[in-house]
Amino acid sequence: MKHYDVIVVGGGIAGMTAxxxxxxxxxxxxxxxxRTYGGQIINTLNIENWPGDMGVSGVDLVQKIYQQMTELGAKMEFETVTAVERxxxxxxVKTEDETYTAGAVILAVGAEDKKLGLASEEKFTxxxxxxxxxCDGAFYKGKKVAVIGGGNTAxxxxxxxxxxxxxVYLVHRRSEFRGDAVLVERLCGKSNVEFVLGYVPEEIVGGKKVSGVRLVxxxxxxxxxxxxxxxIDGVFVAIGKLPMxxxxxxxxxxxxxGYIKAAEDCVTSCPGVFAAGDCRVKDMRQLVTAAADGAVAADKAVNYSNN
Structure with a gap:
């Protein structure tokens, strides 16, 4: 049974920074x-809010952080954690194949895409x-699509x-978007983008493939x-995340x-377990805040394992 000073559960930006x-x-x-290291950001082609590297792709950024982490001597195993016990x-820390021990644990498990909750959504996924x-935009070249959501991802x-x-029909349940004003301004300049405000999807319709969406x-x-x-020919759901x-x-x-109760110090209700990134309670979930959480959680975990 291998022992580590700290085990990090999750290989996204927060986990790798930790x-x-x-x-x-x-x-x-x-x-x-x-899964794959890097988390959700690997699906982003152009990141504009990472300090010092404007315009970097998600894949390139993740590769840089992974390389830095491994060159420093950190080890990553692609295993699903099934339990963490004292x-x-x-x-x-138990996985499907192994059991490890650690002086402290950092939970940086991130979040996954939130679903609309429609039966037709699952049918047409x-x-x-x-x-x-x-990932899928290229399949809809020259077609009509709807994007559901009002945050930055949408x-x-x-x-x-x-x-x-x-x-592009941008469907949002409120009269104003939650995302950055500069992005809304850019969308206003797109002649093929139409805002559909005050509506939510009731049903996605079609035969073998999507042919439309019914809004209420x-x-x-x-x-x-x-x-x-x-x-429309496609529905892109971007209504938020669910913590894993x-x-x-x-x-x-x-x-x-379902978010882990932990403040800016990343300390959870269990001594020796710390939370970092999108999985913890916080006001702002961005790359920089995930990285900041990773650094803070690492400092706390190291101090805990020393005692």
Whole structure:
């Protein structure tokens, strides 16, 4: 059974940054990642808000951080964590194939795409329903699509798709977007982008593939029709994320949304377990805040493992 000073669960920006800072403290660290390292940002073609590297792609940024982490001596294993339990040496971290021990644990498990919750959504996933514009946008060249959401992800998706497709309907349940004003301004300058405000999807329709979406009033905007139909070829869902924390509900305290209760010090309700990145309660979920969390959590974890 291999022992590490710190084990990081999750190989996104927060997790890899945490590993860098643990190694800089000359402590051993293992990062356990069940999917691909880098997290959601690998699907972003052009990042404009990473300090000092405007215009870097998600893949390039992730590769740089991964290389820095591994060159410092951090280790990453592609294994899914099934349990974290207290032990005589601190904690036991179990995966599907191995069991490791650690003096401290950092949970940086991130979040996954939130679903609309429609039966038709599941039916058409992969056949006109997508959660990644940069992954699937090219399939809709010259076609009409709808983007559902009002945050930065939805705005970025609409901007990206506008350069590929014939028409983008940006559907949001409120009268104003939650995302950055500069992105809204750019979208206003796109002749093939139409804002559809005050509506939510009721049903995605089609045969073998998506052919349209039925919208109903959200009740949050005055003077809109009760419903309307859009003839489209694809639906891109960008309504937020769900924290991937379900497996740790018995270890640390979660809020009603499933996010780990941890303040800016990244300290959770379980001594020796720290939370970093999109999985913890916070006001702003950005690359820079994920990296900041990773650094803070690493400092706390190193100090804990020293005691």
């Amino acid at each position: 590993a860098i800072y643990v190694r800089r403290a000359n402590k051993t660290v293992l990062v356990l990642e069940g 032990s005589d040496n601190g904690f036991m 992969g056949r006109g329903v997508s959660y990644c514009a940069t 705005l970025y998706d609409a901007l990206y798709l506008a350069d590929i497709v014939e028409k 009033s959200s009740g949050k905007v005055a003077d809109v029709k009760d419903g309307m139909d859009l003839d 924390t379900g497996g740790f509900a018995g270890l640390v305290e979660l809020d009603t949304g």
